[in-house]
Structure formats: C-alpha cells, structure tokens
Amino acid sequence: MIILANTSDAQTWTVIPRYKPNTDVSVTFRSESENKVAYTFSYAATYSNGYLSISHTFDPVLTLNRFYEINVKEGAALIWKGKAYVTDQTDYPVYTINTDKFTEYQDNDNEFVIIWA
Numbered sequence: 001m002i003i004l005a006n007t008s009d010a011q012t013w014t015v016i017p018r019y020k021p022n023t024d025v026s027v028t029f030r031s032e033s034e035n036k037v038a039y040t041f042s043y044a045a046t047y048s049n050g051y052l053s054i055s056h057t058f059d060p061v062l063t064l065n066r067f068y069e070i071n072v073k074e075g076a077a078l079i080w081k082g083k084a085y086v087t088d089q090t091d092y093p094v095y096t097i098n099t100d101k102f103t104e105y106q107d108n109d110n111e112f113v114i115i116w117a
Contacts, residue, residue, distance in 0.1 A: 002084040006064045012055040017072065017079040020047050025072050025079065027054060032067040032083075045072075052080065062086040 002013045029039040039058060046053040054072070062068070064086055072080040 002070065002082060004062055004084050004086050006061045006086050006088060008057065008059065008061050010055055010057045012053060013084075014051050014053045015072065015080045015082060016050060017047075017052045019079060021045065021052070021074040021079060023074060025052075025054070025074050027056070028071045028073075029062075029068045029084070030071070031063070032069055038062075038068065064088060 002015075004011055004013070024042050025045050026040065026042050028037055030036065031038045039056075039062075041056055043054055043056065052072070066086050068084045068086070070080075070082050070084055071078060
C-alpha cells in the first residue's frame, strides 16, 4: 500500500510494474468510498532496476483518511494496480488502522507434541 499525504507539494512513489513501459503511463486514482475516479493524469515515469517511480502534484489535494485504488496503464494494458491511503501522520512504523485489535502471543517455550497413532 502506498501512503500519501494531503499536501499540495509534489509526491513521489515507487512501484514494481509487470513490465517496463515503453511510452508514457496513465495513472488513475479511484476513491473507494465514493466509487468514482478522483484523478487521472499521464506521466513519463522513470523506470530503473525493475522499479517505476511516479511523481505528481495533486490539485486539489487528496482527501485525508481516504483509500484510493490506483491503476497504472500503458495504453490499454494494465502494468500495476494497488491501493493508496492518505494520511497526515508521519510516524509510519507506529501507524496502524487496527490499533489494539491484535495482540502478539508472547509464549516462547517452542514446545510441540507429536501424537503417533
């Protein structure tokens, strides 16, 4: 999942496409809550060592706390599909959308039982 900010500054993200594009790519952001296309733009993406870097300045800015489905296409061929979440939080390692919903099991005895029939 790509994490983006709701800012008017240029934002860059990197993805691993299905193949190296030979021409410009079209990028579409569809809002999952409204189920409609929010942004579409064409971009001469930078491809290097299997990664595709895309940069864009969103105007108007992306809506805070919203999920977007991203489609990257070269012509009619889909080369990458993923999701983005827009947040103003910058402490990413601590960030979670399911706070206190999961507790990690702390028992470390590594003991197991084999039952022979």
